[in-house]
Amino acid sequence: MSEHDHVAGYLAENIATLRRRRELSQEKLAELAQIPRSTITHMESGSGNPSLTNLCKLAAALGVSIETLLSRPRKASSLLKKDAVPVEKRGNGKVQVHKLMPDKVRGIEIDRMVFTAGGSMAGKPHLQGTKEYLVTLEGCVSVSVDGVTWQVEAGDVLAFPGDQKHGYRNSGKGPAQALSIVLPLPYPTGG
Structure with a gap:
């Protein structure tokens, strides 16, 4: 063919x-x-x-x-089994970043971060114009953005410019987990 x-x-x-x-x-x-x-x-x-x-x-x-x-047609639905989810070790192995989006979409990322006690890592600035939404699922995650540190406790959501320098740290005594969602936002048109 x-x-x-x-x-x-x-x-x-x-x-x-x-x-x-x-x-x-x-x-x-x-x-x-x-x-x-x-x-x-x-x-x-x-x-x-x-x-x-x-x-x-x-x-x-x-x-x-x-x-x-x-392009080759994409299937409307797909199941990525937990053992197939790509995992990156960061922060000297104290943070696991589970890459939850099987499709590559420019400017969009969804990650589950699992921190051991005291685990920390630098965030990678995302594309210009993106916004990151971080929800802590377990424990407390400190997020530093542009010189300000936020304490994001279980259930809290922090929204911040994804293209800014940022970092994460487990500020509790036990493990912590957070979900990071990065989305491109349209530029304001004024008005």
Whole structure:
């Protein structure tokens, strides 16, 4: 099978899946994209050879990038068993960082951090414009951000600019766990 056949198959599956998820008929999608319904039918069958203009219109109508349309389809659901979750040891081995996102998405990270007593680690500044949300699940985690230290106890949530220099420390006598969620935030438009 040629690369063209693979891409045509990916395109066909992605269009059909995205259209069904949005509860659109081929006719409604054609109307939104301002292209003939027959063009969508050909693309969904894997026999179409769409122009770049039609791909752009279709991607815009579905709210995705052209890359998403042409990439290998992602399964809607996946289970990552606990033994397969990647774990990084940091802070001289006193902190385990469990990487909870199996998909690589620019600017987004979800990690579970497990600290031994006295464990600490420097945070890695994230992409500019991101915000980090840290919720302590067990114990108390001290988070230093831009010269200020916050005591985040079990159940507390600390939100801070993810692109700033920061660090974490288990400030209790027993183990501590925290969940870190990093998200890109849109820039304020003023107003």
